[in-house]
Each structure stands twice: as structure tokens, then as C-alpha cells.
Amino acid sequence: MTRLITSGFSHFILFIGILIMIVPVWMIFASSTHSGLTINTQGLQMFLGDSFYENYLRVLLYEGGFFKEITALKMFLNSFIMATGVAILSVITSLMAAYALVYYRTKYATLLFWIIFVTILVPLELRIFPTYSVMAELNLVNSYFGLIVPISASAIATLFFRQFYKTVPDELLESAKLDGANTWRFFVDFLVPLSKTMIVAMLIFMFVFGYNQYLWPLLVTSSEQYWTVVMGLKMMSGSIVHRFAFVMMSMVPPILIIIVLQKHFIKGVFQDK
Amino acid sequence: MSFLDLKNVTKIYPNGTKAVHETSLSISEGEFMVFVGPSGCGKSTLLRMVAGLEDITEGDINLDGQLINEVDPSERDVAMVFQNYALYPHMNVYNNLAYGLKNRGIDKETIEQKVNDAAKLLQISDFLQRKPSMLSGGQRQRVAMGRAIVRNPKIFLFDEPLSNLDAKLRIQMRLEIKKLQQKVGVTSIFVTHDQVEAMTLADRLAVINNGIIEQLGTPIEIYNNPESLFVAGFIGSPQMNFLDANLNNKTLSAENFEIKNIDSDYNGEVTLGIRPEHLIESENGLINLKVELVEQLGSDNLVYGQIKNIKDFCYRSPGNQIIKKGDTLSLNIEENKYYIFDKSTGKRVN
Ligand SMILES: Nc1ncnc2c1ncn2[C@@H]1O[C@H](COP(=O)(O)OP(=O)(O)O)[C@@H](O)[C@H]1O
Ligand SMILES: [Mg+2]
Numbered sequence: 001m002t003r004l005i006t007s008g009f010s011h012f013i014l015f016i017g018i019l020i021m022i023v024p025v026w027m028i029f030a031s032s033t034h035s036g037l038t039i040n041t042q043g044l045q046m047f048l049g050d051s052f053y054e055n056y057l058r059v060l061l062y063e064g065g066f067f068k069e070i071t072a073l074k075m076f077l078n079s080f081i082m083a084t085g086v087a088i089l090s091v092i093t094s095l096m097a098a099y100a101l102v103y104y105r106t107k108y109a110t111l112l113f114w115i116i117f118v119t120i121l122v123p124l125e126l127r128i129f130p131t132y133s134v135m136a137e138l139n140l141v142n143s144y145f146g147l148i149v150p151i152s153a154s155a156i157a158t159l160f161f162r163q164f165y166k167t168v169p170d171e172l173l174e175s176a177k178l179d180g181a182n183t184w185r186f187f188v189d190f191l192v193p194l195s196k197t198m199i200v201a202m203l204i205f206m207f208v209f210g211y212n213q214y215l216w217p218l219l220v221t222s223s224e225q226y227w228t229v230v231m232g233l234k235m236m237s238g239s240i241v242h243r244f245a246f247v248m249m250s251m252v253p254p255i256l257i258i259i260v261l262q263k264h265f266i267k268g269v270f271q272d273k
Numbered sequence: 274m275s276f277l278d279l280k281n282v283t284k285i286y287p288n289g290t291k292a293v294h295e296t297s298l299s300i301s302e303g304e305f306m307v308f309v310g311p312s313g314c315g316k317s318t319l320l321r322m323v324a325g326l327e328d329i330t331e332g333d334i335n336l337d338g339q340l341i342n343e344v345d346p347s348e349r350d351v352a353m354v355f356q357n358y359a360l361y362p363h364m365n366v367y368n369n370l371a372y373g374l375k376n377r378g379i380d381k382e383t384i385e386q387k388v389n390d391a392a393k394l395l396q397i398s399d400f401l402q403r404k405p406s407m408l409s410g411g412q413r414q415r416v417a418m419g420r421a422i423v424r425n426p427k428i429f430l431f432d433e434p435l436s437n438l439d440a441k442l443r444i445q446m447r448l449e450i451k452k453l454q455q456k457v458g459v460t461s462i463f464v465t466h467d468q469v470e471a472m473t474l475a476d477r478l479a480v481i482n483n484g485i486i487e488q489l490g491t492p493i494e495i496y497n498n499p500e501s502l503f504v505a506g507f508i509g510s511p512q513m514n515f516l517d518a519n520l521n522n523k524t525l526s527a528e529n530f531e532i533k534n535i536d537s538d539y540n541g542e543v544t545l546g547i548r549p550e551h552l553i554e555s556e557n558g559l560i561n562l563k564v565e566l567v568e569q570l571g572s573d574n575l576v577y578g579q580i581k582n583i584k585d586f587c588y589r590s591p592g593n594q595i596i597k598k599g600d601t602l603s604l605n606i607e608e609n610k611y612y613i614f615d616k617s618t619g620k621r622v623n
Pocket of ligand 2: 313316317433
């Protein structure tokens, strides 16, 4: 009986939590399907209106910015390229960095690892001006390369992969060596497939990280051509319903990525067992 | 010339541990050599130096006429079976077996042929598609063996491959490994701390203690003629009994009995060793054993008792004999079946 009460109570709390998170999102969505006039005269709406297609299409295709060079569609493309680039590049670099740290048994591996680790304490925002001037020197301002590369070295992902590699038994490496595998083959044939689950998790994590970038893209792009969704959220002008529609759409890619990759993530976890 | 040749091989680990001392050893082609010794004596280290998984601090290792000190393990053409099997968890059994062949650029059909042959030999054909996590301990063991066999290497190395199996399976696999090795005929080194395993498998046995080969020989030579106290105590089950004694003018005096006309010129304090199976009951025997415990194994009994102040003296009696706690047995030693060791150095003196 007490059990039922506790369980009921925790469900109640859960329910409240969900409400707190969902309701504002719903209100924005519902409001975004009304006309601007309705919102301005009657406030935020709880129920769906009939201007969904009109509002969303206009937002997607509207040419914004000072020079009218960018549409929301282009922003989504930019964000997608940037987030995917960051995710893939940072997973590759940290996989390899961790491999070197764990398997190249230099005396300095631990020291090197801590130096890499310390960079967690120095986020991009702190080193943004030197990073910018490097990019400027290299003529990489206003390019996807410039958007992606400076934020694609992830100490956190390196840490995760390193900790994982350390749990891989030495006999596996030794056995592979005796089977004729060289350093590279061991990495490709063993470590990469064995860390599949973690790779997917890191891809999700780094995709969202890349997608959410604001300050760096703002700085490194002067051309409206390279605006990203998160920048657009700030720059977007126009009627409130259009901005709401844009906000709603901006949430879709990260959620989609999580849904798509989560399947592999869970499959990976269960397959290994 | 021998197939595998170790010359004054020494291993000192970076932390200063001297695991193997100037060891020399020759193994001929097709031979089944067993390294046996207590845990930490350096058996694995010696084996791993042959495999190339540990650097050789000093000395030379020659395999098939080639100095391999500096040869990378992937180029040595040796196969190793590890204690925990080290199967590739993300590959199915087929790929576990095929991986080594793929790395040598062998074509697909040949690989398939070889894998299927090896699988048949080891009776693992039915689960070639399974992942190692879906196999039992015995099956994993077979896959590990298969991975070694399929490559047809110059030498098989086994590092305590049976110690993770339960007792019954261990005996069964022991038999199979021996049969398989005889069939395939590949030179093998097998490391174990279990002297029964060592005795049953070995063509030749190296008893290792503290990084030194104490004795090298066929199992029966070593059993019959242990050259040191350590080897005598290590080989044979149940363990040899040891008694303190004195040897003077070819007469050995133990606590309450004497043996005359000993074939040794040594004088001084010694340890007398007698195997439990070398005792026989007889009237007016040398030794009076007060029985404290009897282990009945069916085929024979292990009788543990006391001789004066010496405890846990063991005597192996025929199984049909009924012996009870509290009995006193009068025992004699079989003709010349005793071993005398210098008490200070442990060297055999008779
Ligand atoms: N990587 C290592 N670094 C330092 N000492 C080691 C290492 N591996 C083994 N040893 C030491 O070397 C000795 C022999 O070890 P090992 O060959 O594994 O013994 P065994 O296989 O006979 O049990 C032991 O004293 C062990 O502690
Ligand atoms: Mg060992």
C-alpha cells in the first residue's frame, strides 16, 4: 500500500516535471499556427490555429538579414553542415588522440592527457580572440572550415575514449599482434568497432554541441551566407508568429539526430551483451 | 640444430624485477615442452619473450634458424593461447579464426577452406556464426585453439589455457590438446602451475623456480630423479614427505630410524624425501605412523598421520585396505626409493 502511494507520488512529480517542460513548448507551437494579429490582440494561444503552412513556409523561404541574402532553409543547411562536421571531426580526432595516449606508452602520456584535459577549463569563449586571429591569418573567416575546425578538438570525448580503451584487456592487443595486426589495423579492426556504442553517443553529444554554437559562428562569419540557425534566432526579425515558427523548427534537427542515432546506440549496447 | 633455441636469456622488468635469469633451453621440432612452476616464477615471462610480447633484456632467441630478438611479434609466425582466451569479442567465431589469415593477404577461398578444416578438427563448425559471448567456456577454449591452429604457425604457445575451466572440463581439454598436438605436430610450449597437467602433457618438462630452470627432462625422469628439494616437492601428487635427518659415513639417522649403506659421500644435515606411494606396510618396518586422517579415493587411500614429532606424513595405501583413525601402521620404504638433499642448498646428494 505504502508502495503504491510512493509510486503514485513519484509519478505525480514526474508528471508535473513533464508539464513544466512541455507546456511552454506547446504554447509556442500552438501560437505559431495563428496569425500575428490573433497573438497581438489575444495573447499566447493554447490551441492550434489555421495558419501553420502559411507561417512556416514564409519563415523557411523569407530572405532575411541586412542584405537579404539568407533564408531559414539556408541557415538549417549551414547549421547541419557545421554540426555534422563538428561531430564527425571531433569524434575522429578524439578517437585517435585517445589511442595515442593509451597505446603509445610514452612516459609523458599521463602528462599529455592532463594537458589535454585542462583545456576543458579553457572553453572557446576564453580563447576566442587568438582563435579568431589565427583563422583570419589563414583566410578561413567566412568558410565552413573556419566554422568547424576550431571547436572540433574535444577533451571530453578524448577522456571518454581514453577511459574506455583502458578497459580493453591487453591480451586483445597482444593476440591481435600475434595475428599479424599492426598499429593501424588494431585501431581500425578492434578499437573502432569495440567503441561503436560510445562513438554514437559522442556523435550525438558533439552534434548538439556544434548545433548550439552561437558566439563562435557570430564572430567568424561576417557574410550572411554562413549564418546558422542559432544565430538566426537572434537576427530574425518580423512578426512574433514567424519567430515562434522559427524557434519550433530550430528544435527539430537535434531531436531528429537523437531519435535516429539513439536506435543504434541502444542496439549497440544490447548487442555487446 | 634445434628448432627453438634460448641462449642465456635474461629478463629484467623496468621496475627492477628480475623475472628470468640466464636461461638456456633447446626445443626440437614437434616437441611438446611444458614450463611448470609456482605462480610468479617467470614462466609467462619466458613464454612472452618467445612470442615477442616482452623485450629480451639479455641473451638470444633463435627460432627455426633465425635470430628473433628484434623481430616484431606480428612477424614471428607464432600463435598463442591466453589464459582468458582473448577472443575478439566483436567478431564471430569464423572471423576470429580468419583474422590472422586475412592479415597475411591469403585469398578468400583458401581462408574459408582453412577455417572450415580447423573448425571441423575442433568440432566448432556449428557455431562459426556466433559471437564469443554466446559460447561456453569449453567452446571458447576450442575457438582459441582454432585461432592458433588455423594459421599453421611455427610454434604454439599456451599460457595456462586451462585454468579458467572447471575440473572436469580441464581434464577433458588437457587430453584433447595433447591429441591435437600429436595430430598437428606443431612444436609447442605450454605454461602451467599445475604439475599434474605438466606431467600428463609434456614430452619434456622444465621445472622453473625463481626465474631459473631447476630441472629439465621427461616427466618420468623428473619424477624418478628430482635433482633438488624444490623439484622433488613440486612434482608428484600427493607431495613428497620431507624429514630432517643427518648423514654421516653413509648412515642416515632420522628422528627414530636409521638407513645404512647410503650411496653418498656427503656428511652433514640433510632432508630426506619419501614419496607417499613408495611406502609399503610390513612387520617391523622402519617407520611407525599414527593415523590421523584417511582420504578414500576409491582406487587408493591417502593416509595422513604422525611420526613422533612430524605431522601430516602421507602414505598412499591400496584402496581395498581399511584403515581407521588411531591405527598405527608399520611402514617400510621401497628399495632405494628415497631422496636425500643437502639441507642448506637443496641439492640432491644420493
Ligand atoms: N610487467 C611487469 N612489470 C614488472 N614485473 C613483472 C611484470 N610482469 C611480471 N612481473 C614479475 O615478474 C615475475 C614473473 O612473472 P610471471 O612471468 O608472470 O610469472 P608466472 O607466469 O610464472 O606466474 C613476478 O615476480 C612478477 O611479479
Ligand atoms: Mg603466468
